Amino acid sequence: MTALNVKEIYHDLHQIPELGLEEYKTSAYLADALEKLGYDVTRNVGVTGVVGIEKGEEEGPVMLLRADMDALPFIINGEHVNIHACGHDAHSAMLLAAASILKGKIKRGTLKILFQPAEETLKGALGIIDAGVLEDVDLALGLHIRPVQDIPFGTLSPGVKHSSSTFVKVVLRGRSAHASRPHLGVNTIEAAAAIIHSVGAIKMNPNFSWSCKPTIINGGGTATNIIPDYTSMMFDIRSQTNEIMSELLERFQKVVHCVAEAFEAEAEIIFPGGVIPAAVLDDELTAEVAESIKEVVGAENLMPVLNNTGGEDFHYFANKYPNLKAAYFGVGVAAEPGLHDPNMHFNIEGLQNGVDVLVNMTLKKLG
Numbered sequence: 241m242t243a244l245n246v247k248e249i250y251h252d253l254h255q256i257p258e259l260g261l262e263e264y265k266t267s268a269y270l271a272d273a274l275e276k277l278g279y280d281v282t283r284n285v286g287v288t289g290v291v292g293i294e295k296g297e298e299e300g301p302v303m304l305l306r307a308d309m310d311a312l313p314f315i316i317n318g319e320h321v322n323i324h325a326c327g328h329d330a331h332s333a334m335l336l337a338a339a340s341i342l343k344g345k346i347k348r349g350t351l352k353i354l355f356q357p358a359e360e361t362l363k364g365a366l367g368i369i370d371a372g373v374l375e376d377v378d379l380a381l382g383l384h385i386r387p388v389q390d391i392p393f394g395t396l397s398p399g400v401k402h403s404s405s406t407f408v409k410v411v412l413r414g415r416s417a418h419a420s421r422p423h424l425g426v427n428t429i430e431a432a433a434a435i436i437h438s439v440g441a442i443k444m445n446p447n448f449s450w451s452c453k454p455t456i457i458n459g460g461g462t463a464t465n466i467i468p469d470y471t472s473m474m475f476d477i478r479s480q481t482n483e484i485m486s487e488l489l490e491r492f493q494k495v496v497h498c499v500a501e502a503f504e505a506e507a508e509i510i511f512p513g514g515v516i517p518a519a520v521l522d523d524e525l526t527a528e529v530a531e532s533i534k535e536v537v538g539a540e541n542l543m544p545v546l547n548n549t550g551g552e553d554f555h556y557f558a559n560k561y562p563n564l565k566a567a568y569f570g571v572g573v574a575a576e577p578g579l580h581d582p583n584m585h586f587n588i589e590g591l592q593n594g595v596d597v598l599v600n601m602t603l604k605k606l607g
């Protein structure tokens with residue numbers, strides 16, 4: 241079996257950017273290629289996901305390699321366009337290239353290749369979990385290209401520690417009144433202002449990173465002389481660990497309810513997207529990834545573990561299955577100006593390193 245070329249796969253996938261749960265062409269391309277390689281392939285997993293399985297002769301662990309597939313939506317010159325601005329085409333390309341090298345080399349255990357949909361909407365991983373793909377998985381390995389600000393080109397980081405994140409909607413209901421008689425109303429804009437101020441006074445342990453800030457506010461109608469009885473707000477909340485997140489959310493909700501009550505307004509708190517768990521990476525597995533990186537690119541190109549304030553739904557896997565050992569490494573490809581920028585570009589010559597680490601790690605466990 242000849243190995244597939246990661247750059248060629250990348251070029252093919254880059255031409256067909258599709259949004260989360262709409263990765264029809266992308267998933268068909270990947271599933272067809274896996275099937276051609278001889279993997280046992282299941283399509284339409286969690287809507288558009290693809291799983292390829294290869295079993296070894298001997299007993300051993302079930303190891304999952306995961307890449308995401310979705311692109312991001314932009315409006316450019318008034319037109320809606322999808323762009324692979326987070327490099328998920330590169331991730332799928334690296335995983336498919338690795339799968340082509342690994343075919344026929346699995347001696348023990350089971351290799352599961354997962355092409356996951358809808359990472360950007362943070363919904364894809366949950367669909368994969370609901371489909372039962374993680375039930376028997378012992379080890380899970382994910383990867384992401386890194387921007388030039390994180391690590392230099394040609395280097396790799398053995399761990400990317402994403403944060404826990406959530407967005408919270410706060411709806412305030414008060415009482416409308418003529419603005420000349422404000423004492424008869426309950427002004428939700430004033431209550432919202434007090435809530436924002438009070439939330440800003442919440443303090444968590446400064447040794448860990450966390451943040452909690454309003455990002456959207458809508459209140460009042462169109463009349464300037466009516467006391468507004470409805471205001472809604474969005475807060476973006478993040479923290480480095482799951483423990484800090486639960487404490488922060490507890491305090492946040494207490495502040496919102498207490499301040500609203502002081503204004504005689506009613507507060508409703510909604511979590512439209514749930515709470516994305518922070519990375520819980522297995523130390524031992526991460527150390528093995530570091531070994532792999534050294535073997536592939538040399539010790540001088542091994543970077544430290546990266547803390548990241550972004551979210552990543554891969555971490556639902558270890559969150560829902562506490563016995564699962566997870567690792568997640570970063571591939572230095574000098575992505576500029578940054579991820580999620582419509583002009584994001586990077587040096588594709590760095591992708592082979594990601595392929596080689598995936599292969600090296602898998603053979604360590606299943607070879």
Ligand SMILES: [Zn+2]
Binds near residue numbers: 580
């Ligand atoms: Zn992204």
Ligand SMILES: [Zn+2]
Binds near residue numbers: 326327328359384
């Ligand atoms: Zn991404």
